[in-house]
Amino acid sequence: MTAESVGHWLDTVCEQAFSYQEAEAWGDAGPLLERLVEVGSQFFGQSDAKVLSVRHCLALNHFQLEQYDKAIALFTENDAYNVAVFGASHPDTNTGRFLLARSYAEAGDFDRAIPLYERALKFSRQNKDEDHSHTWQAQYWLAEAYACTGRTHEAIPLYERCVAGRPLADSRTIMALTSLAVACHTLGDMRRAAVLYADILSAHQALGRPEDEVMRNLRMYLKRAKRGKPLPD
Template identity: 35%
Template structure:
């Protein structure tokens, strides 16, 4: 027996938490990551590289759970420590910079997200090279930020380049390639180009079902996005059943309190409202809004979106 505090034990605990997070089981991942960080700080010290990794991983899990109030301060601390101990051009420091920028993006703080993402991409191109997976991820994240800012003229070419590079470097079936294809399709949809968006989303979903399986979180994202594209095309006959299936699957796989589950409540309610069925839309939005307030607080972008959507349905 190695004991509770052996470095191998600490690594095993961290790896198990990462597996839970990859499966979307944040209810088990986060407590394990919190314990891992506490143990590594106690056993290895604040400045040990493994402690830095644990702090970054915990912040990422908070981000996945929609808890940006805890994720962002932790990522700021991780950036400061990484720069101080490793230097601002170390690959691990660049990864943490990218995570902080993505958290700003999710919080809707584009004024801080976009410059940080631009800086991160430039640094990774210089330090890691054009084809490094982290560089490809940074380009994808910057494109997503441009899309969020409504700047599709910069977002779409960057997403097209990212997908081409990932196909060349990582291959057709790599999870990052599938994500890049999904993101490009989403940008086409935002630009109103459903003729390119829908076939790409259909291909992505088919590939993810084959490569990742029915219940993988990325598969659920693609199914939701395809349903949204069908809805944008006015095809509620295909959109609503797909949204209903996605909500059922997310409740089962991710749990009631996962941000993606709340998003599914909102998306399905929107489709019911579009179909002229507010009696089914209102209870879904009320349920999701109550959960978002409890989990994320009044100021979170998800809470504000749900509140506005519910008010719009009630006015109608």
């Protein structure tokens, strides 16, 4: 096989793998991506740009399947190549490190996740707008990591930046607002928590959300906050 024919094969199989991912058929995409990384590395080298892209997609595929150890290994491997090829300050390097942080966090390793989130947020604030989706995600997930490790006071300002100036009917706003309400409730700020819970319920109702478990929990949290009771264990 020539490099040209291999390149054409890679492009064809990539399209199939990516179509599986778009359909969230992660189990079907995984074997194709693994084969692409194997063949691409043999013909073009581990640090080839296309191989880096496919390895990134394979790591993301493992993340979606909750195979966090495999995702961590691949994101870590790709990070070394990204730094060597693009540099430590390249957007692709930063994106990979953010997803590595997400993988560590989902695996419960916040000691490794938090420094990576902090670097990702610093990079986004320096290179992107405050309203950019990358900045929002870095802020939100860093706040979640702080909240999960007892650093709720540090999480609240990040949640506040996630909701500032955003429409209440936006799903990401509701997600961050819910986390902010829970953080306030956790710290004993019952009055603010109650106001936030009421706003969130109103937003869900305006969007036509059915009376599901999320809505029932919000109503229960609202009642507890109004009565000065802490969150249930």
